[in-house]
Amino acid sequence: MTDRPSWAPQGIDLTVPSVSRVYDYFLGGSHNFEVDREAARVALKAFPGIPKIGQANRAAMRRAVRFAVDRGIGQFLDIGSGIPTFGNVHEVAQAAAPGARVVYVDNDPVAVAHSKAVLADNPDATIAAADLRDPLSILEHPETRRMLDFDRPIALMLVAVVHFLSDDDRPAEIIATLRDALAPGSIMVITHATLGGPTPEGQRAAQKVYQRTATPLLMRTKDELEPFFAGFEIVEPGIVPLAYWRPDAPLTEDDETAALHGLAAVGLKA
Amino acid sequence: MTGRPAAAQDQGEPAPEHDEEHNLRRFATIWGRAIYSVTATSMTRVEFEAHLVPQARVLRETLRARPFDPRPAVAVGAALVDAHCTDPEALPSILGVIDAYLVLYCPPPADVPADEARIRCSRLQHAVAVGFSQALRERTLSEQESISRAALGAQAEAERALADSEAKLRAVFEGAAVGIGIADMDGNVLEINDAAARMFGGEAHIRRRNVSDWVHPENEPAIRGLNGELVRGERDGYHVEKAYPRADGTVLWANLQVSLLRDTEGRPQYQLALLEDITERRGLLQRLRHQATHDALTGLPNRALFFERLDQALDPDGPTSRIGLCYLDLDGFKTVNDSLGHAVGDRLLVAVAERLRACLTSDDQLVARIGGDEFVALYTDPPGQEAVTDLATRILDALAAPIALDDRDLRVHGSIGIVYGPAGSRGAADVLRSADITMYRAKEHGGNRYEVADPDSDARAITRHGLTNRLPEALERGEFFVEYQPLIGLEDGAVLGAEALVRWGHPVHGVLGPDQFIPLAESTGQIVPLGRWVLEQAARQAREWQLDHPGGSCAPRVNVNLSPIQLHHRDLVAEIAGVLEETGLPPGALCLEVTESALIGADEDALKPLRRIADLGVAIALDDFGTGYSNLSSLRWLPVSVLKLDRAFTRGMRRHPADPVDLKIVEGIVSLAHSLDLTVTVEGVETRTQAEHLRALGCDHGQGWYYARPGPPEHLHHLSLADAG
Numbered sequence: 003m004t005d006r007p008s009w010a011p012q013g014i015d016l017t018v019p020s021v022s023r024v025y026d027y028f029l030g031g032s033h034n035f036e037v038d039r040e041a042a043r044v045a046l047k048a049f050p051g052i053p054k055i056g057q058a059n060r061a062a063m064r065r066a067v068r069f070a071v072d073r074g075i076g077q078f079l080d081i082g083s084g085i086p087t088f089g090n091v092h093e094v095a096q097a098a099a100p101g102a103r104v105v106y107v108d109n110d111p112v113a114v115a116h117s118k119a120v121l122a123d124n125p126d127a128t129i130a131a132a133d134l135r136d137p138l139s140i141l142e143h144p145e146t147r148r149m150l151d152f153d154r155p156i157a158l159m160l161v162a163v164v165h166f167l168s169d170d171d172r173p174a175e176i177i178a179t180l181r182d183a184l185a186p187g188s189i190m191v192i193t194h195a196t197l198g199g200p201t202p203e204g205q206r207a208a209q210k211v212y213q214r215t216a217t218p219l220l221m222r223t224k225d226e227l228e229p230f231f232a233g234f235e236i237v238e239p240g241i242v243p244l245a246y247w248r249p250d251a252p253l254t255e256d257d258e259t260a261a262l263h264g265l266a267a268v269g270l271k272a
Numbered sequence: 273m274t275g276r277p278a279a280a281q282d283q284g285e286p287a288p289e290h291d292e293e294h295n296l297r298r299f300a301t302i303w304g305r306a307i308y309s310v311t312a313t314s315m316t317r318v319e320f321e322a323h324l325v326p327q328a329r330v331l332r333e334t335l336r337a338r339p340f341d342p343r344p345a346v347a348v349g350a351a352l353v354d355a356h357c358t359d360p361e362a363l364p365s366i367l368g369v370i371d372a373y374l375v376l377y378c379p380p381p382a383d384v385p386a387d388e389a390r391i392r393c394s395r396l397q398h399a400v401a402v403g404f405s406q407a408l409r410e411r412t413l414s415e416q417e418s419i420s421r422a423a424l425g426a427q428a429e430a431e432r433a434l435a436d437s438e439a440k441l442r443a444v445f446e447g448a449a450v451g452i453g454i455a456d457m458d459g460n461v462l463e464i465n466d467a468a469a470r471m472f473g474g475e476a477h478i479r480r481r482n483v484s485d486w487v488h489p490e491n492e493p494a495i496r497g498l499n500g501e502l503v504r505g506e507r508d509g510y511h512v513e514k515a516y517p518r519a520d521g522t523v524l525w526a527n528l529q530v531s532l533l534r535d536t537e538g539r540p541q542y543q544l545a546l547l548e549d550i551t552e553r554r555g556l557l558q559r560l561r562h563q564a565t566h567d568a569l570t571g572l573p574n575r576a577l578f579f580e581r582l583d584q585a586l587d588p589d590g591p592t593s594r595i596g597l598c599y600l601d602l603d604g605f606k607t608v609n610d611s612l613g614h615a616v617g618d619r620l621l622v623a624v625a626e627r628l629r630a631c632l633t634s635d636d637q638l639v640a641r642i643g644g645d646e647f648v649a650l651y652t653d654p655p656g657q658e659a660v661t662d663l664a665t666r667i668l669d670a671l672a673a674p675i676a677l678d679d680r681d682l683r684v685h686g687s688i689g690i691v692y693g694p695a696g697s698r699g700a701a702d703v704l705r706s707a708d709i710t711m712y713r714a715k716e717h718g719g720n721r722y723e724v725a726d727p728d729s730d731a732r733a734i735t736r737h738g739l740t741n742r743l744p745e746a747l748e749r750g751e752f753f754v755e756y757q758p759l760i761g762l763e764d765g766a767v768l769g770a771e772a773l774v775r776w777g778h779p780v781h782g783v784l785g786p787d788q789f790i791p792l793a794e795s796t797g798q799i800v801p802l803g804r805w806v807l808e809q810a811a812r813q814a815r816e817w818q819l820d821h822p823g824g825s826c827a828p829r830v831n832v833n834l835s836p837i838q839l840h841h842r843d844l845v846a847e848i849a850g851v852l853e854e855t856g857l858p859p860g861a862l863c864l865e866v867t868e869s870a871l872i873g874a875d876e877d878a879l880k881p882l883r884r885i886a887d888l889g890v891a892i893a894l895d896d897f898g899t900g901y902s903n904l905s906s907l908r909w910l911p912v913s914v915l916k917l918d919r920a921f922t923r924g925m926r927r928h929p930a931d932p933v934d935l936k937i938v939e940g941i942v943s944l945a946h947s948l949d950l951t952v953t954v955e956g957v958e959t960r961t962q963a964e965h966l967r968a969l970g971c972d973h974g975q976g977w978y979y980a981r982p983g984p985p986e987h988l989h990h991l992s993l994a995d996a997g
């Protein structure tokens with residue numbers, strides 16, 4: 003056969019910026035290549051506040067993990083986990099509850115390879131290469147099956163990833179499929195980019211940057227996020243700007259700006 | 273700045289250590305506040321400040337150490353990078369706080385002069401900056417390395433997965449038993465596997481050729497149309513039987529499945545062909561069909577093929593408008609057979625067949641052997657009656673010269689009955705009967721001549737023959753009787769049962785076999801009472817055998833023939849049930865034989881009575897199997913439990929070595945039958961060789977002269993008793 007068959011795994015194109023590596027750059031990491039930094043710089047120029055949003059997002063994620071641990075949840079399914087840098091779900095969770103089990107999922111092969119290296123010595127955390135758009139492939143992944151007990155509550159983490167699903171991907175159905183696999187008492191964490199604040203122009207420009215990646219970014223409003231929580235009871239304080247979700251310190255001015263561009267919410271499955 | 277911080281002085285006489293600690297924390301708080309906003313840490317402010325306290329402590333101790341050595345402050349710079357102060361812009365803030373507040377909150381011992389303290393603080397900042405830069409550089413490098421490693425690893429992984437999946441596909445492709453070929457949309461062959469190369473008789477014959485290069489006259493033009501639709505993307509595949517020229521010039525028959533492969537955008541990209549070599553199977557089927565439709569002895573078309581052609585010709589909707597038919601019976605053949613033996617008789621028939629074949633002058637003439645010494649020539653759309661009588665004359669002339677066999681000159685003559693007339697109004701049996709009667713007329717006129725049928729003489733002949741009219745009377749007068757021919761288990765030679773064969777003890781013509789009166793009985797409907805009578809006789813007889821064999825299981829069973837006419841008689845099922853009831857014969861001891869031709873094409877309604885009979889527990893045998901050309905797969909849903917293989921199949925086994933094609937065909941049929949849970953009975957077993965072959969091939973039961981001829985019921989009794997003893 004002269005051509006590669008279309009069903010073979012895709013090769014890796016390092017000439018295209020990757021969401022996970024651009025995000026790493028925003029977080030001050032160096033797990034990135036020049037294409038990624040270039041894309042990131044373009045975004046930053048249009049919208050310098052991005053790193054703060056990233057930080058606020060990570061902070062909200064961390065608070066959500068603690069919230070889960072406080073509820074006695076010791077299992078985490080983190081989809082769209084990205085390149086592990088610091089303050090990752092397993093670090094936060096295992097610090098608060100030793101032995102907590104974490105399955106990371108990402109569809110970026112480089113992020114997956116990196117996670118594998120980072121997690122090599124951690125018996126309670128693992129990474130599965132899978133795509134959120136095929137939720138069954140995540141639920142049935144051998145790593146998921148090996149690590150998680152679906153008869154007991156799980157924290158499903160969809161942190162800064164749902165905005166990479168277009169409406170054509172039918173995100174609500176994807177989430178419903180995941181939800182149906184969860185035991186009562188499970189929670190779902192979603193953080194999501196939203197259009198807001200004083201610089202929507204810049205935000206649009208940043209959104210454009212993502213069009214160049216394999217995964218365009220789609221802002222959604224609070225009302226658009228609500229249906230994703232069908233079958234969950236949204237816990238206090240509801241769907242709110244990142245920094246307002248159960249803050250653990252008084253808010254500063256920085257928090258205020260960052261907070262406007264991301265939403266966070268946690269749902270509890272009855 | 274000089275003096276102590278006011279906060280430190282406000283504490284009314286606190287313990288000095290407490291004081292110290294408090295100031296240290298103050299310093300850390302100010303420091304944290306300045307740096308937090310430029311870090312990427314996910315710690316909270318409070319956590320971050322707490323995290324800075326140990327670092328502040330290091331700075332304080334270093335500032336105070338004697339002798340002064342700034343190096344421990346290098347680690348502080350590194351620790352800040354560890355806490356994710358990775359933005360180079362954080363450094364001025366980090367150093368600014370040390371510069372402004374360290375000496376103030378954590379003053380060195382009093383004996384260190386202020387200038388010296390300033391210098392120390394500068395050197396400390398310097399060390400922190402070095403530590404920060406080094407750590408940042410290392411961190412950057414190590415992260416770059418780890419991400420590159422990950423990228424390479426991922427790439428290698430992806431390539432390996434690709435190679436794996438390609439290798440798997442390649443293995444499937446290469447190792448497949450079916451031929452696989454891939455061509456582009458212009459028909460250029462890009463890839464073929466070994467199996468395909470073998471089928472075509474050499475790789476060179478197909479590689480880099482175009483699909484359209486292989487034309488074969490036997491292919492239907494429609495296939496090209498199908499391929500056109502596929503190439504245009506109008507269909508996603510097609511499935512045909514197709515002939516290809518092989519490298520050596522012979523033909524490859526393939527069961528071909530072509531599908532369209534599209535690219536990710538859905539555009540047609542390749543054609544994928546799967547080929548299964550069915551050349552041999554096709555050949556075998558053709559041989560099977562030939563065997564089934566030709567007389568093994570003379571090679572002429574047989575009765576089945578003749579009737580098929582005659583039916584076609586007579587079909588009112590068919591293209592034929594007139595037919596001519598010459599029915600030839602050899603005068604004096606019986607004498608040859610009786611006096612010189614079968615072998616000579618057979619050779620004589622072969623020679624006659626040869627001469628008859630030579631009498632045909634065009635494709636619309638066909639000569640068939642339809643009985644022992646009966647032949648028939650069929651002429652479709654003859655130009656006129658004269659053409660038919662000419663044919664008859666040629667036949668008589670051909671037989672005029674004696675036939676030399678060994679040293680003997682044998683003379684045979686023929687009597688021919690000719691039917692000539694329009695197609696579409698009469699049935700085949702009717703036409704043949706008319707020819708038969710006319711042939712008798714020729715015989716009665718001395719033989720070696722032909723007569724042409726006309727309705728008047730037909731009628732007279734029938735009354736003269738008289739058989740038809742006498743049938744009901746004969747039944748009443750008890751002129752019929754039943755003979756039994758044993759059925760033998762090939763495995764152990766045990767007598768398993770017998771086939772009931774009806775005979776007519778005609779007061780004038782002597783004993784007549786079923787061939788001579790059953791067709792008449794069928795055409796008049798007399799077959800129904802006659803068939804019922806035979807069934808009663810046979811059932812009663814079988815019951816008697818059973819009573820003689822109290823053992824039970826080895827008691828002979830009885831097979832009774834069922835005519836297609838009976839099959840359509842609506843009381844059939846009730847009659848059979850009644851006979852079983854009256855005679856007390858268990859249904860399992862009865863087997864009804866139905867000819868293959870009666871069931872072929874039968875719809876579900878026609879099969880219903882048969883199913884009901886089978887439901888009673890009566891076995892159904894498919895008689896003369898192989899003379900029609902039933903779709904073998906239809907056996908699956910016929911209510912049949914026994915196949916009776918036509919004697920045509922066993923002829924080739926009389927010889928040693930046996931005809932390998934015959935063996936193969938029988939073997940195939942047996943395995944098919946067994947896979948459908950059918951038992952196989954073979955008719956016409958005449959020699960030990962045949963019997964041995966058939967046993968080896970897995971046939972279950974045999975019947976024929978080798979075991980026993982048909983005879984009175986007592987014969988069977990002796991046989992089975994002898995067998996039991």
Ligand SMILES: C[S@@+](CC[C@H](N)C(=O)[O-])C[C@H]1O[C@@H](n2cnc3c(N)ncnc32)[C@H](O)[C@@H]1O
Nearest residue numbers: 022025082083084108109110133134161162166
């Ligand atoms: C912005 S990062 C978020 C990382 C991490 N969850 C966080 O919030 O810090 C988004 C990640 O989602 C991944 N991603 C995007 N679309 C995805 C999909 N359809 N399935 C799985 N992962 C996806 C990207 O590869 C990237 O690593």
